[in-house]
Amino acid sequence: MKAQKRKKTGEKLRASGSQAPILLDAKKEQAEQSLSHLRNQQIKRLADAKDNLMKKQSQLEHLKSQSFEFNHITEKTGEILRCQDLTLAFNLSISINFVMNASEKIHIQGENGIGKSTLLKTIQGLIKPHDGKMYCNVQTAYLDQNLSFLASEISATEYLKTINANLTEQQIRTSLGNMKIRRDKALIPLKNLSGGERLKVALLALKFQHVELLLLDEPENHLDIESRELLAHAIKHFNGSVLLVSHDDSFVDACEITNSYHLK
Ligand SMILES: Nc1ncnc2c1ncn2[C@@H]1O[C@H](COP(=O)(O)OP(=O)(O)OP(=O)(O)O)[C@@H](O)[C@H]1O
Ligand SMILES: [Mg+2]
Numbered sequence: 001m002k003a004q005k006r007k008k009t010g011e012k013l014r015a016s017g018s019q020a021p022i023l024l025d026a027k028k029e030q031a032e033q034s035l036s037h038l039r040n041q042q043i044k045r046l047a048d049a050k051d052n053l054m055k056k057q058s059q060l061e062h063l064k065s066q067s068f069e070f071n072h073i074t075e076k077t078g079e080i081l082r083c084q085d086l087t088l089a090f091n092l093s094i095s096i097n098f099v100m101n102a103s104e105k106i107h108i109q110g111e112n113g114i115g116k117s118t119l120l121k122t123i124q125g126l127i128k129p130h131d132g133k134m135y136c137n138v139q140t141a142y143l144d145q146n147l148s149f150l151a152s153e154i155s156a157t158e159y160l161k162t163i164n165a166n167l168t169e170q171q172i173r174t175s176l177g178n179m180k181i182r183r184d185k186a187l188i189p190l191k192n193l194s195g196g197e198r199l200k201v202a203l204l205a206l207k208f209q210h211v212e213l214l215l216l217d218e219p220e221n222h223l224d225i226e227s228r229e230l231l232a233h234a235i236k237h238f239n240g241s242v243l244l245v246s247h248d249d250s251f252v253d254a255c256e257i258t259n260s261y262h263l264k
Pocket of ligand 2: 116117118217
């Protein structure tokens with residue numbers, strides 16, 4: 001705009017004959033140079049914006065391919081779990097009393113060795129309680145920090161087939177592929193996958209089983225940052241109930257778990 005205005009002023013001056021033609025030619029050249037400079041700046045800005053857009057799109061693709069959601073809608077309402085005067089095997093000194101409602105998420109706290117893992121295993125039915133009452137009316141799944149149930153010789157594809165026989169090989173491979181477990185990774189023994197990859201298989205297994213209550217025992221341990229974020233995102237958006245044991249407050253915050261029960 002500025003250059004055009006200058007050019008017009010130059011033309012007027014030339015018409016009026018009040019300036020030497022050599023001066024007017026210099027002014028014209030100057031105006032043309034400014035115009036071309038502006039045009040180059042605009043081209044560069046456009047190229048930068050395009051570059052930026054492509055970078056953002058590839059970041060979004062990356063995030064999308066890493067995200068996981070349970071797509072689980074619970075139909076349960078009201079009480080799903082009750083522990084009444086419950087004493088655990090191995091540690092008889094504490095009596096546990098709490099009630100959990102559908103879709104509630106609770107952080108289980110307590111010092112090392114108090115019985116947090118034993119409580120989760122008791123709820124899952126892996127260990128018998130010593131005394132007291134425990135009532136649970138939903139399907140539960142217990143995940144220990146090493147995902148040791150996945151330290152097996154079978155592949156992710158074979159494992160997920162055992163979880164839900166109605167799934168086709170193609171559905172399983174697509175689900176695994178969406179979690180970046182592709183090609184040979186889907187076919188090698190589970191024990192050879194990394195902690196993060198095993199976590200993804202475990203999350204898919206939970207999704208295919210329609211679990212209502214997740215019992216998570218320090219699940220963030222041994223995971224890389226990306227997998228921790230994936231897990232926190234999944235827990236945050238899980239529509240069922242969660243009992244989470246974790247010593248990492250930032251992870252608990254990321255899962256947006258606000259209720260807690262302290263074993264003591
Ligand atoms: N299989 C077992 N046999 C005998 N004692 C056990 C067994 N498993 C756990 N214990 C004992 O039971 C108590 C509770 O253990 P638990 O693993 O539940 O504690 P925790 O709160 O999960 O501890 P941490 O924070 O270290 O994970 C501990 O004193 C532990 O030594
Ligand atoms: Mg423990």
